[in-house]
Amino acid sequence: xxxxxxxxxxxxxxxxxxxxxxxxxxxxxxxxxxxxxxxxxxxxxxxxxxxxxxxxxxxxxxxxxxxxxxxxxxxxxxxxxxxxxxxxxxxxxxxxxxxxxxxxxxxxxxxxxxxxxxxxxxxxxxxxxxxxxxxxxxxxxxxxxxxxxxxxxxxxxxxxxxxxxxxxxxxxxxxxxxxxxxxxxxxxxxxxxxxxxxxxxxxxxxxxxxxxxxxxxxxxxxxxxxxxxxxxxxxxxxxxxxxxxxxxxxxxxxxxxxxxxxxxxxxxxxxxxxxxxxxxxxxxxxxxxxxxxxxxxxxxxxxxxxxxxxxxxxxxxxxxxxxxxxxxxxxxxxxxxxxxxxxxxxxxxxxxxxxxxxxxxxxxxxxxxxxxxxxxxxxxxxxxxxxxxxxxxxxxxxxxxxxxxxxxxxxxxxxxxxxxxxxxxxxxxxxxxxxxxxxxxxxxxxxxxxxxxxxxxxxxxxxxxxxxxxxxxxxxxxxxxxxxxxxxxxxxxxxxxxxxxxxxxxxxxxxxxxxxxxxxxxxxxxxxxxxxxxxxxxxxxxxxxxxxxxxxxxxxxxxxxxxxxxxxxxxxxxxxxxxxxxxxxxxxxxxxxxxxxxxxxxxxxxxxxxxxxxx
Amino acid sequence: xxxxxxxxxxxxxxxxxxxxxxxxxxxxxxxxxxxxxxxxxxxxxxxxxxxxxxxxxxxxxxxxxxxxxxxxxxxxxxxxxxxxxxxxxxxxxxxxxxxxxxxxxxxxxxxxxxxxxxxxxxxxxxxxxxxxxxxxxxxxxxx
Numbered sequence: 052x053x054x055x056x057x058x059x060x061x062x063x064x065x066x067x068x069x070x071x072x073x074x075x076x077x078x079x080x081x082x083x084x085x086x087x088x089x090x091x092x093x094x095x096x097x098x099x100x101x102x103x104x105x106x107x108x109x110x111x112x113x114x115x116x117x118x119x120x121x122x123x124x125x126x127x128x129x130x131x132x133x134x135x136x137x138x139x140x141x142x143x144x145x146x147x148x149x150x151x152x153x154x155x156x157x158x159x160x161x162x163x164x165x166x167x168x169x170x171x172x173x174x175x176x177x178x179x180x181x182x183x184x185x186x187x188x189x190x191x192x193x194x195x196x197x198x199x200x201x202x203x204x205x206x207x208x209x210x211x212x213x214x215x216x217x218x219x220x221x222x223x224x225x226x227x228x229x230x231x232x233x234x235x236x237x238x239x240x241x242x243x244x245x246x247x248x249x250x251x252x253x254x255x256x257x258x259x260x261x262x263x264x265x266x267x268x269x270x271x272x273x274x275x276x277x278x279x280x281x282x283x284x285x286x287x288x289x290x291x292x293x294x295x296x297x298x299x300x301x302x303x304x305x306x307x308x309x310x311x312x313x314x315x316x317x318x319x320x321x322x323x324x325x326x327x328x329x330x331x332x333x334x335x336x337x338x339x340x341x342x343x344x345x346x347x348x349x350x351x352x353x354x355x356x357x358x359x360x361x362x363x364x365x366x367x368x369x370x371x372x373x374x375x376x377x378x379x380x381x382x383x384x385x386x387x388x389x390x391x392x393x394x395x396x397x398x399x400x401x402x403x404x405x406x407x408x409x410x411x412x413x414x415x416x417x418x419x420x421x422x423x424x425x426x427x428x429x430x431x432x433x434x435x436x437x438x439x440x441x442x443x444x445x446x447x448x449x450x451x452x453x454x455x456x457x458x459x460x461x462x463x464x465x466x467x468x469x470x471x472x473x474x475x476x477x478x479x480x481x482x483x484x485x486x487x488x489x490x491x492x493x494x495x496x497x498x499x500x501x502x503x504x505x506x507x508x509x510x511x512x513x514x515x516x517x518x519x520x521x522x523x524x525x526x527x528x529x530x531x532x533x534x535x536x537x538x539x540x541x542x543x544x545x546x547x548x549x550x551x552x553x554x555x556x557x558x559x560x561x562x563x564x565x566x567x568x569x570x571x572x573x574x575x576x577x578x579x580x581x582x583x584x585x586x587x588x589x590x591x592x593x594x595x596x597x598x599x600x601x602x603x604x605x606x607x608x609x610x611x612x613x614x615x616x617x618x619x620x621x622x623x624x625x626x627x628x629x630x631x632x633x634x635x636x637x638x639x640x641x642x643x644x645x646x647x648x649x650x651x652x653x654x655x656x657x658x659x660x661x662x663x664x665x666x
Numbered sequence: 667x668x669x670x671x672x673x674x675x676x677x678x679x680x681x682x683x684x685x686x687x688x689x690x691x692x693x694x695x696x697x698x699x700x701x702x703x704x705x706x707x708x709x710x711x712x713x714x715x716x717x718x719x720x721x722x723x724x725x726x727x728x729x730x731x732x733x734x735x736x737x738x739x740x741x742x743x744x745x746x747x748x749x750x751x752x753x754x755x756x757x758x759x760x761x762x763x764x765x766x767x768x769x770x771x772x773x774x775x776x777x778x779x780x781x782x783x784x785x786x787x788x789x790x791x792x793x794x795x796x797x798x799x800x801x802x803x804x805x806x807x808x809x
Contacts, residue, residue: 455771459769603743609748
């Protein structure tokens, strides 16, 4: 029964003039009019086999499915169906679905029909578009609207569009004059092309272009346009025009100041870096890149000091960063030392400044470092120079003091003796005074000779050093002092190996040995025969020559600091020690060496001469 | 010019020490002292050490110390200042006039002398060479 019923429906439905279809609750086509099958370009057989939802091929098929389900429950539903036919023509149809009842008033499916509404829909879409544009205009200021009617070749501008163009309200715009408002060159070419494409290919556009108003003001505008169709034909162009000069100027300014800032930090002779809360670099300048040894900042971004420097150094830096971020107080001009993984050390003057969010929370640090290695090196050099100068000055003052003191003592003697001579009556006494004057003159000459010797050492700093056999030199000096040594019965114990060679100025070495040996004997203890021990030893970069005596000894507490100070005057030959040791010290120092003394009163002295070991 | 000195010697001086290593200064001092004093015993020492030893010996033997000491500053082994340090430490000495004789015009030597003058029980003078008769005369008019 049922099958016959369906067949009869099928037969009837086929002949209906409108597209009508009977669909069961399983979304299967039960029956359809010929018009319906034609609309979907299918056959009855094909339609029955395929999924109706698929056949419907509507963008809103999900909605359609829902609506049909409602219909299955007794509701009357309708909607719009859109598709294109073989030739590409758009088809707009209104569809209606009614519940399909059987004899027992049970719903067994839906009866749907379609009605072509092409022209009607186009009109609706246009108003919808206009409405939305007006809405947009109300939201964003300075958005003008325009419309171009293709057939009438009529361009209409809204009030805002006129205002942007800066034309009076009775201004009659034309397409070509409108295009001419765009700046000659890129902007005008672009808009002309966009309008052309819009008109002929239906391509919508949205572009930021330069624009010159009727009053000659240059502006940036966003020009947008969209074609509107009627019966598949482009009948109108609808568009907007937005003045964005301010935003563009703002953007340009921002970009310019960004570039200015970048140029500035890149060309600063300082290392600039910004780190995030994990002390990872998020900005570095050129100087910092050069210091680390990379050619591009991107190679440093995201890295921390631990990736670049020695662990200990990196930890110090991290602690500083944490301190700055925690206290929100800058570290300014701190002397730091950085050690790269390859061991290269650089001294910096570093400042770290907290980088805060608008809410005042730390988001990292801004760091500035100045490489002061060179300055420090210069400082060291300067300090050395000052030291040398200070020593030289001290020597000069000492020398000046000695000169004035010594010469003064002689002139005082001359003065006194001459005073005596003038007042003296007795011939014998006169003779005696004259003898004294002669002696005073001799002393003066001796003093001048000694001073000359001191000056000679100071001025001949670059005397050539030669490799000398120490024992040979000692023997020479002993021979020249033979009579003196014999007179004092001096015993000399020479423990020095014949293999010891020294680099020294020959004249100086002789003078040094002569002086030290003479002193060792001259200041002998009155109750002892002078016993002198000579020895050498190696100490680091020096060969140390020791001369030990059993003489009077020197109270080091009292004289230690001025033993070599040339303070002692040389009134007579007996007292050659002052100038002698002064000269000795000068000669040793001129050769880059040093002299030291150990002594105990009544026990004896040991003078140690440090010669630079240059062998 | 050459008339004999017209002042009386207020101080009785029998023994003088000259501590100096310059023979010309010693000669000059002797000559000047001979003029001023009769029967004067003059002892010479070439440095502070030998003089100090002699003075210590005198004290041990309870013999009188010299009334006057001429003291040079720059000498080997023990200089004038070191001698002063040691001498001032000697206990129970009679008052001695010490005349420091120096060719130094260094202001620091003069300052140092002043520091000794302050609290010494002895009289300490400072004479800059050359020495003239008048330098020795004041030891009679003073005191």
